[in-house]
Amino acid sequence: MEIEIQLTDRPIAETILPPGQPGAVGAWLEFRGVVRGEENGQTIRAIEYEAYPEMAGREIRRLLQEISARHPCLAAKVIHRVGVIPVGETAIYVGVASPHRGAAIALLAEFMDRLKQDVPIWKRGARNAGLRPGANWKIAENVPGRRPALQPLSLDEARAEISSRSRPLAAVRTPLAEALGRVLRETICAPEDLPPVDRSTRDGYAIRADDASKNFSVVDTIHAADWKPRQLKSGEAVRVATGAALPCGGLRVVMQEHVKRDGDKLHVVRRENSTNVRLRGEEVRQGQPLVSAGTKLNAGALAILATVGNVNPLVSPRLSIIHFTTGNEIIPPSQTPKPGQIRDSNSILIRSLLQNFPCDVEQGHLPENFEAAMLEIAARKPGIENADVLLVSGGASVGEKDFTRALLEQLGFEIVFSQINLRPGRPLIFGVNGLRVAFGLPGNPLSHFVCFHFAVATALAGLTGGEPPEFLRGQLAEKLDDKPCPRETLWPARLEWRVGQTFLSASSGDFPVACADNANTGQECPANQQTGMSALHPLKWASSGDITCLAAANALVRVPANCASLDDGAKVDFLPVMSMIGGG
Amino acid sequence: MRVLFFAQLKDATGCNAMELATASPLNTPQLWTELVQRFPALAAHRPNVRLARNWEYAAPDAIFADNDEVALLPPVSGG
Known part of the structure; x- marks a missing residue:
């Protein structure tokens, strides 16, 4: 077959002489790919193309030769324009000549499909389209099964990628009542000794620890809330309640069961080994760390913060999460499925699992048609643009991997991986866009469950500055x-x-x-x-x-x-x- | 060897080509190690990138030698 290939940065002529020798040719087929004025619902003025010219030419030739072995043609001419191409102008011209029309039509159709898979030419983002930064590169629409093989990651590799790419969001100060489950982003140290003074652990009588007498006179009474500092002399005792602050250091407490009292007179019947005193600083010394940065605040940790008066700790922000289901077969759980339909169980599964993280969850459903899905997403701005995490549950009836991937890419996410060597959950997609992360979750609930625990939870830990789940x-x-x-x-x-x-x-x-x-x-x-x-x-x-x-x-x-x-x-x-x- | 970057990989590396001097020929994982060492941002693209050697897609077991032209090709979108 006679082949002619051109890459040019000049406009492609309106009229091109078709290839092939008149006489032998029974069919001349011409195709022009033209820049549309609309891309994913947005008006554009131009698209920029870039090529790896040396290889693009070879690859086009190789494809034409391979395909013409099955669909014999006489000649083919391919012209691809590169650089900025205005709307309405031709980006690619293909002319095919064959003895009969069938071969030419088949060759052209297959060639265009293969070109979009294999020929190193890239469509730079629509100019003046208002696309987000990072969304500049258009990825080819996919013929299922034809996408270049992506390298699947191992479970550990995937976790490492997620960990390293989910970086902590800016911390905020939050009242204690709203801090449950947040990750503490500063280390809280004891502002003073705990307890701040010696305290009695018994109802009884405080005496000097070095006082061996058996008979004392009671000089004062100290209740739990009292603070009555005084130096006790030998032979003096103070009535104290459990938890009461002792009046000075160096005391011991004799349990009330071990004394006989008559008015101010006190007789000690028995002494235990224990001093019954909780010493100042016994639990924590001033300046000692109480709760470390990175701790997920539970009820106990919050109680400690309250104890030391830290009522507005610096913590991870409440995450904003958007979750979409996809797939036309999915119906709300309240409805009765017709044959071929299934009830949506992923929405409540995801919502419930997310309860482990302080977050606001917005859920919705995306239509299968890509343009319609983008419109639905556009309708949800600015919620989507402000979301920290985007989760998309694949639908079995959608070419779920490519659909979700294209969607995430259109939203400016860089795809980190789209496959892992794991069962279940192989077609898991992970993308990042600045500090935001996105997951395409394989459609069935068990995969959701597994992927949430090892992948989504790892990302959420990263965004909040907490510890990722460990085996x-x-x-x-x-x-x-x-x-x-x-x-x-x-x-x-x-x-x-x-x-x-x-x-x-x-x-x-x-x-x-x-x-x-x-x-x-x-x-x-x-x-x-x-x-x-x-x-x-x-x-x-x-x-x-x-x-x-x-x-x-x-x-x-x-x-x-x-x-x-x-x-x-x-x-x-x-x-x-x-x-x-x-x-x- | 000469290594070329296209499309978004230009943005990731900040350049469209580089000279990579190596003591001995590299297999695919070794080549990636060298590249990611120089441009950590490339690591993210690795799952989606196909390698070409001397203007042809490289097989997984390809060896990249000193006088080769290597290209990193993100998913294409021509036509």
Whole structure:
């Protein structure tokens, strides 16, 4: 076949002499790709094209030769314009000559498809279109299955990418009542000793610790809220209530049960070893850190902050999150599905999982048509532009990966990865746009559940400045029966605790420390290790569409790739499932 | 070897070409290591980028030698 290829920065002529020798040619087919004045609902004036000319020419030639082997043609001429091309002008001209029209039509159709996949030419963003920065590069519309193969990441690689790209948002000062679940962004130190003075731990009588007498005179009474400093002399006693501030240092408290009192006279019957005094600074010394930066504030931490009067701590901001479902087969859960339809379970799943993070969640549904979806998104500005996190649940009926990816790219997100070697959850997409992150979640609920815990939660931890979820070490309580899978698996499981049975101590770093008294040797388990053992029961699931296991799952067991099954008692890593109540 | 960047990769690296001097030929992972070391922003693009060697798409097991022209190609959008 005779082939002619041109790349030019000049306008392509209105009339071009078609290729091929008159006489042999039975069909002349011409195609012009013209710059449209509208791109994704926005008016544009021009598009800029860039090429890798040396390679583009070779690639066009290679494609034409390959395709003409199946659809024999006589000649082809391709002219691609580069640089800024105004609306209405030709970006590409293709002319094909063949003996009969069928071959020419088939060759042209396939060539244009392949050109958009393989020829190194790029469409620079629509000029004057008001697109966001970063949205400058138009990605080709995709023929399913034809997209250049993307390199899938491993689970660990994906987590590392998410961690490094989810950076802490600016911290804010928030009243304690709104700080539950926020990540503390400053270390809170004790402003004074705790307790600030010596306090009695008993109802009784305070006397000098160095006073060995048995008989005292009661010189004062101190209630819990009193502050009556005085130096006690030998033979003097002060009536004190539990929690009362002692009048000076160097005292001990005799329990009221151990004295006889008659008016001001006091007779000590018995002394314990304990001084019954909580010493000043015993709990915390002034300046000592109480709650470290990076701590997710739970009820206890908030109580400490209140104790030291830090009522407006510096914390992570409340996240703004937008979640879209896609797919025409999805109907609201309140409706009855017709054949082919399914109820939307992902919206409530995502909303519930997000309860672990202080956030405002807005949810919606996107139509499958790309332009219509962009219009829906445009209608939600500025909510979308202000959102810290964008989540898109893929619909099975959409070419979900490409749809979501194109959508995120159009919104200015740079796609970091679009596939991971994981089961379930392989087609997970992650993108960033400045400090904002986005996920395209594979459509079925089990994949959502898995991807939320290892991926979305990692990003949310990064944005808030908190600790990302980490795998813990545990042990299978029954055999995990599986077929070998070339990908790693996160397997839903039920984590239970066993206490009070003989069990060998687990090696360090395991969670929790598996220990109980050894019935055979009589050896006692150290008190601080008597937490029982983690017993992971794998739950049944056959496909990523299975959802029945979700209600029981409170752990995700990591099953290595190509691992047929794991025996009862095998040590495994697992990710705890979020509690959905309180700070997660 | 000469390494070319196109489209958004120009924005990521701030240049359209560079000379990469190496002691010995590189396989694909080694080449990426070298590139990401110089331009950390490239790491993000790696999953989407196809490599070309001497004006042809490079096979996964390609070896990149000193006198090669290497190009990093983000997803294309011509036509």
